[in-house]
Amino acid sequence: MKKLTVFLASTAAALALAGTAANAERATDGDLKILFWQAVSTLNPYLSGGTKEIYSSSLTIEPLARYDQTGTLTPWLVTEIPTVDNGGVAKDMTSITWKLKPGVKWSDGTPFTAEDVIFTWQYCTAPDGGCAQKAQYEGVKSVEALDPTTVKVTFTEPKYYPYSAFVGAQSPIIQKAQFKDCVGAKAPGCTSANFGPIGTGPFVVKEFKPNDVVTYVANPNYRDAAKPAFASVTLKGGGDAPSAARAVLETGEFDYAWNMQVEPEVLATMIAKGKGKIETAFGTQVERINLNWFNPDPALGDKRSTKEAGPHPALKDPAVRKALSMAIDREVIDEVGYGEAGKPTCNIVPAPDIYISTTNDWCLKQDIDGANKLLDEAGWKKGSDGIRAKDGVKLSFLYQTSTNSVRQGTQALVKDWWQQIGVASELRNVAASVFFGGDPASPDTFQKFYADVEMYTNNFDGTDPEKYLAEWLCDKIPSPANGWQGQNIPRYCNPDYDKIVAELAKTGDLAKRAELAKKANDMLTAEGAHIPLIHRGQPSAISNTLAGVNMNAWDSELWNAADWSRKK
């Protein structure tokens, strides 16, 4: 009887498959034209780490599992997501076992096996390779093949969130046969492999002109015989965001344009032409103003913004930190600079849903009077110039950010609101490649933080905030001793916070993890490590003739390009 049901089920499945195959056929919809205004430099994401390289390579190489548009982990090259319940993850959380889908082939027709998965780990962790995604393989002790379709990943210590290696667009599997002579220091020399990785994905690289254009054709060995619908993909690069939006929304020359950071009113006039639309996916990006907890006074020389400089004379007062946040009208910042691509937030962990806290939502409403009252009560008196001061310390701040028209607009708005509560600010912007460059010799990096407050966006990969929340630990404060490396940019330090994060790393239960993450998130905002402003989305322009796009902020935006098709 059981055999019969299996038989029936498989016939039904075969019929269903045949049914879809009749509707859609591979490579019948012509050329898909995608525009990335930041041009793609290489197609090996392990050698670049840039978002554009991760997205463009995701059309050819794929991870074992990826996140769908809701942030749910979805099996991709495996049969199921391993969990403790189905035995895929060891009870002590020290290993995870992936079962590969049988019959998957590389685009050159050779079988995809556990050896390729093991090789990918060896490739990225090889010394002198400079692998940009090494953090994905952190804590991995060994990767071994139990049989050709089973891979066991063992961790050095219990890992309560084991889905990092081989998960998501940052960690795709590359072919051992193609890259075996390109390990470590030899990696950059393999230009033809880096420019045309063989993959399991829906498309194969046909031609690549670095920093210009990539041409792909449909993969003849793709595991779904009916996909992809498009015969080829042209991924053009160059120019700027507004002209890329115009090419999709106004002239209709392109089907899809990525990263449409364009002023809302400019986009609105383009959308009015009726050729396309903007869709936004919200991930975990938050635009925030970091407050410097150490004294950045230039008179302190090399000591400024370090522990030796002592606490910030004005920002050490919790009343000042809170008043600065109360004075800001996040709705207005959103409307002017972000439109559909942003929403006001008071959290540093703004998503996924289970981590969203509402504790600090008082900040969503601007309260100038309240902020003034708070400062009055704390003893900050307005002087003749309208600037508050106490014990000879003036509330006058240097406010820096990277050069970007939206950021400069936000700076001007915030400066005005702070003026209204008696806080003066001097605005400054630094070129992004310098600000985020991390050169220890430069005084203008965001890590050195030679300013009182600074604004930028940060986020975390995937859906788990554990590693992200660990950035605010006391020992992650940048200092000359660690070459200004360290992600605790506000220089926040609270032993109670460290305890919560340590507990999070030892908790396996998802509900409990969410509770701890919320507690940590609330603590950061309430204590004023930073002022969260806008939960930023990823807006992309999509032509009205394109079907099947499912905007995804948790993985590559092109994650389901196999399902894209031309509307008839």
Added chain:
Amino acid sequence: MFNYTLRRLLFAIPTLLVISFIIFALLDLAPNDPTGELPLTIPPEVREQIRASLGLDQPFFIRYLLWMQQFFINEPLNLLEKMTGWQIGDGSRMRILSWATRSPVVDLIVERLPQTLWVVGLSYLLAVIISIPIGVISAYKQYSIFDQIGTFVSMVGFSVPTFFTGVVLIVIFSSWLQWFPSVYDTNHQVTDFASLMFQIKQMALPVIVLTLYNTSQIARFVRASMLDNLNQDYVRTARAKGVKENIILLVHVLRNSLIPVVTVIALGVPTIFSGAIITEQIFRVNGLGQLLITAIQGADIPLVQTLTFIFAVLIVLFNLIADVLYGILDPRIRYD
């Protein structure tokens, strides 16, 4: 003349060495970093390893000497091998690798040359062809309606920046009239008449923008130079002798007026190779100009260094060519 040329060429060597050192030092002192454009989710220790894998942990002089070896020895040898098919040594020389693409810089430049030469070069050629007659007529009929209009258009073309004219043309001809594409297809290959028409169409807008700009410049120069000569004594003598007006204009005056113009045109040739950064960006022509600007933004130092040095070589070379041409065209000037 030959001695002079040889002397100048020898002088160029130390000049270029000093230039290469200055470029390298300036780039090294610049505070941007190749990992600056990466997402912040990549932790600092991984960034440090990326920098080390690029060779950034080496001291300044070692990196400079390495670049010199790669540029002056390895790359020419490699080029020679490719052109002749010979094998020199074991063939495994370190080539100059771009940091962003991790591929040989020279290959990138070779790949970009065609579109830059086509678009920027063609616009320069057109500008020369158009501007000389405009300059001649403007000067001959000074203060006429033609001269007034010519002056006005030149002023507009010269003072309105290309990022404005480019966008205006896109809005009119691509968005509104839909005559020309706004994005240049670098993969397009001319095989038949239809594809040639497409190539002309996609080149039209960027070429118009650059031609307008270059024409304005050269036409003003031709006009000024013509005016200088029209008032010379030899013109009066020729007229007194009864030489026909068009022979005076086109043989006597034009030939003498072109001497400084040829110099200016020769000096402008290197700018064809350095591309037109803004116009290339607007129309996504993705030639050498776009390559340079993305390399600068991404702190891709080997690529910026090599490109700027090649530009420096071209500028030094065309300065020499201009000087030599001057000597050939004008018998009054002798260098020896």
